[in-house]
Amino acid sequence: MADATTDAVDALSAALEDRADATIEFDGLSLERDGDEYVLETPEIDPRRVDADDLPTALDAVAAYATNWRYWQESVGGEGTYRRAFLRWCERAPIAQDGAGAPTEDPLAVPERYAALRDGVDREWGQLSITARFVDVAEPDGERVYDLWHVDDAGTDLAELEVSDDPREAREIATYDEDGRYRPLKTAPTLPSGWAFTGLSGDELVEAVEFFYPATVANWHRELRGNLDVDHWRETAERQTGIYDILDELPREAVDWVAEACCVDSQCLRRREWEYEAGDDLEPPGGDGPFPCREPCSLVIAAARQWTVLESEDERTYELELTPSERNQLEELIEAVADGRTDEIREADVNDGANRYRARYLRAKRFDDDGALEIRERSASADSE
Amino acid sequence: MQALVVAAHGSHLNPDASDPTYAHADAVRETGAFDEVREAFWKEEPHFREVIRTLESDEVFVVPLFISEGYFTEQVIPRELRLDEWHPAKWDSDGTSASQVTLEATDVDKTVHYCGPVGTHDAMTDVIVQRAETVTEDPDVGEGFGLAVVGHGTERNENSAKAVEYHAERIRERDRFDEVKALFMDEEPEVDDVTDYFESDDIVVVPLFIADGYHTQEDIPEDMGLTEDYRLGWDVPADVDGHRIWYAGAVGTEGLMADVILERAADAGADLGDALEIVRANERAATGTDSSELESGTDTGAGAGAGAGD
Ligand code: SF4
Numbered sequence: 033m034a035d036a037t038t039d040a041v042d043a044l045s046a047a048l049e050d051r052a053d054a055t056i057e058f059d060g061l062s063l064e065r066d067g068d069e070y071v072l073e074t075p076e077i078d079p080r081r082v083d084a085d086d087l088p089t090a091l092d093a094v095a096a097y098a099t100n101w102r103y104w105q106e107s108v109g110g111e112g113t114y115r116r117a118f119l120r121w122c123e124r125a126p127i128a129q130d131g132a133g134a135p136t137e138d139p140l141a142v143p144e145r146y147a148a149l150r151d152g153v154d155r156e157w158g159q160l161s162i163t164a165r166f167v168d169v170a171e172p173d174g175e176r177v178y179d180l181w182h183v184d185d186a187g188t189d190l191a192e193l194e195v196s197d198d199p200r201e202a203r204e205i206a207t208y209d210e211d212g213r214y215r216p217l218k219t220a221p222t223l224p225s226g227w228a229f230t231g232l233s234g235d236e237l238v239e240a241v242e243f244f245y246p247a248t249v250a251n252w253h254r255e256l257r258g259n260l261d262v263d264h265w266r267e268t269a270e271r272q273t274g275i276y277d278i279l280d281e282l283p284r285e286a287v288d289w290v291a292e293a294c295c296v297d298s299q300c301l302r303r304r305e306w307e308y309e310a311g312d313d314l315e316p317p318g319g320d321g322p323f324p325c326r327e328p329c330s331l332v333i334a335a336a337r338q339w340t341v342l343e344s345e346d347e348r349t350y351e352l353e354l355t356p357s358e359r360n361q362l363e364e365l366i367e368a369v370a371d372g373r374t375d376e377i378r379e380a381d382v383n384d385g386a387n388r389y390r391a392r393y394l395r396a397k398r399f400d401d402d403g404a405l406e407i408r409e410r411s412a413s414a415d416s417e
Numbered sequence: 418m419q420a421l422v423v424a425a426h427g428s429h430l431n432p433d434a435s436d437p438t439y440a441h442a443d444a445v446r447e448t449g450a451f452d453e454v455r456e457a458f459w460k461e462e463p464h465f466r467e468v469i470r471t472l473e474s475d476e477v478f479v480v481p482l483f484i485s486e487g488y489f490t491e492q493v494i495p496r497e498l499r500l501d502e503w504h505p506a507k508w509d510s511d512g513t514s515a516s517q518v519t520l521e522a523t524d525v526d527k528t529v530h531y532c533g534p535v536g537t538h539d540a541m542t543d544v545i546v547q548r549a550e551t552v553t554e555d556p557d558v559g560e561g562f563g564l565a566v567v568g569h570g571t572e573r574n575e576n577s578a579k580a581v582e583y584h585a586e587r588i589r590e591r592d593r594f595d596e597v598k599a600l601f602m603d604e605e606p607e608v609d610d611v612t613d614y615f616e617s618d619d620i621v622v623v624p625l626f627i628a629d630g631y632h633t634q635e636d637i638p639e640d641m642g643l644t645e646d647y648r649l650g651w652d653v654p655a656d657v658d659g660h661r662i663w664y665a666g667a668v669g670t671e672g673l674m675a676d677v678i679l680e681r682a683a684d685a686g687a688d689l690g691d692a693l694e695i696v697r698a699n700e701r702a703a704t705g706t707d708s709s710e711l712e713s714g715t716d717t718g719a720g721a722g723a724g725a726g727d
Binding site: 113114207242246254274327329 | 429432492
């Protein structure tokens with residue numbers, strides 16, 4: 033009998049001693065102590081009575097169940113925590129939960145999981161790719177480790193990646209995007225690639241994931257259990273003080289535009305669960321991210337404060353001279369900036385309205401000496417008379 | 418299980434704003450005194466709003482990495498942490514004496530010990546002095562030196578001036594420096610005129626700020642005349658009006674800050690084990706200083722230069 037199984041058997045017997053009901057039920061394993069005998073059952077074997085002396089041999093036949101139990105109960109622990117639920121999600125284990133909502137479509141039973149963990153079970157969490165695997169593939173003792181890298185690096189050789197085993201390095205990786213720009217929103221889909229964490233323990237994996245995407249696992253777990261507490265726009269806006277006190281003056285329709293500008297999948301991997309208020313949903317869809325967003329984030333709050341100031345102005349009517357192509361060009365310019373596409377427009381691609389030479393030409397032609405568009409304001413004078 | 422949350426401001430624009438927070442939290446992590454240590458921010462993630470739910474511990478010690486009692490420590494942080502029973506009166510503070518208050522965070526079912534800010538803790542006085550030692554690379558700095566503790570001033574009607582004056586007074590009582598002054602950016606006496614307030618040739622200037630940023634790396638050096646343009650950097654010391662100014666940058670970047678965080682948590686009942694000793698020993702190892710040895714005259718050459726802002 034392998035040492036790992038011996039250890040697991042010892043641990044199981046000890047655990048049974050401590051239990052008032054003398055029963056262990058876990059992931060398909062059922063073991064009950066009845067005097068000097070045990071009743072053992074798994075999905076593969078019918079309940080059978082075993083003598084205390086024969087228990088090690090009997091458990092050896094279902095070693096996977098025993099070592100699986102030991103990994104979850106002794107190495108991971110933390111029953112009911114988001115940490116444990118996340119690690120179980122990682123290997124597609126069933127997640128016991130009070131509320132509705134199954135995070136894993138077809139959860140794997142222990143034998144299937146043990147087969148899969150030899151090759152590694154892959155999961156995606158935003159732009160993170162996670163592999164759960166056995167430490168010892170040849171003779172699995174139930175202990176798992178986890179590898180973590182960018183989804184874009186799935187096919188990249190480890191030798192070409194910056195490899196680390198310190199979860200805290202996730203903080204540095206998450207600070208800048210590929211172009212070296214600061215990422216104030218951790219769930220922006222701009223996480224740079226080129227790194228890998230290997231052989232992390234379960235605790236370390238969760239720590240690293242939390243450094244990449246803070247609080248996402250905790251909120252995902254709440255959502256699973258049906259107790260995600262969503263604060264909608266109005267509650268959040270009304271709570272603000274100081275310079276953010278004005279936020280509740282932002283018009284209702286502008287909140288739609290805020291969500292469309294900031295919270296769509298192209299800008300943020302969180303799935304927006306907050307609406308204008310309960311019963312009054314925003315127009316833009318919440319997105320497809322795996323982790324929910326339970327209230328407007330600080331970046332959205334800061335931007336919305338600016339929009340609140342801007343929206344306090346009255347509209348006016350302006351008149352300016354443009355050819356039809358120039359009008360189209362204005363639209364293309366705004367589109368290109370809004371989609372962050374300006375870097376991709378080739379120098380000589382003068383077909384594109386947002387091409388730099390096209391923009392400079394328009395400026396040369398239409399801007400006056402003060403660097404402003406030549407525009408006449410119509411309504412201000414007309415309306416005031 | 419007990420957890421520590423270091424609550425700081427952070428920034429949407431400047432990635433360096435959170436560096437001291439991470440550094441001090443890591444120093445505490447390494448002591449192993451807390452089962453969990455978390456950074457939390459107003460302008461970064463995890464946000465104050467989300468942080469407590471990421472903890473497994475039932476007992477949570479929240480230490481604000483802020484200089485003074487005021488808007489953030491009295492309104493923003495407790496509100497965003499959802500400490501429903503909070504009221505500033507529970508701190509029973511005169512503006513610099515908040516220690517802690519124990520509250521229940523009802524949304525997560527945990528006990529939160531909400532501590533006073535690091536900036537007003539008595540241990541902060543030592544950090545200011547340590548900062549002076551670091552920047553002068555002289556563990557005995559004092560004689561022949563003036564020390565200016567610089568604060569923001571009355572913006573938003575906070576108690577920031579009180580905190581600055583509090584520490585200046587405590588250092589003055591130690592009779593270590595020839596002169597000790599509290600100076601401000603936004604009120605009299607102003608840091609612009611720093612040389613007017615000192616007779617000593619050598620003046621150490623320590624800004625009581627948490628992180629280096631716009632004020633400590635641009636405003637104050639230019640206002641004091643250390644440099645025409647902050648981008649060009651400045652000398653340490655720099656000659657200004659016949660004085661030598663030893664400009665230290667934000668005190669919050671000093672390694673000993675981890676010590677203040679631990680002291681705050683200990684005052685609130687956290688079980689630290691030997692964490693304080695570990696942090697101090699690591700800090701000595703990092704700077705190459707050992708105050709006990711230094712007092713007996715051993716030269717260990719304080720290593721860490723204070724950075725000239727270039
Ligand atoms: S508020 Fe919008 S942008 Fe901010 S985290 Fe949520 S979904 Fe993302």
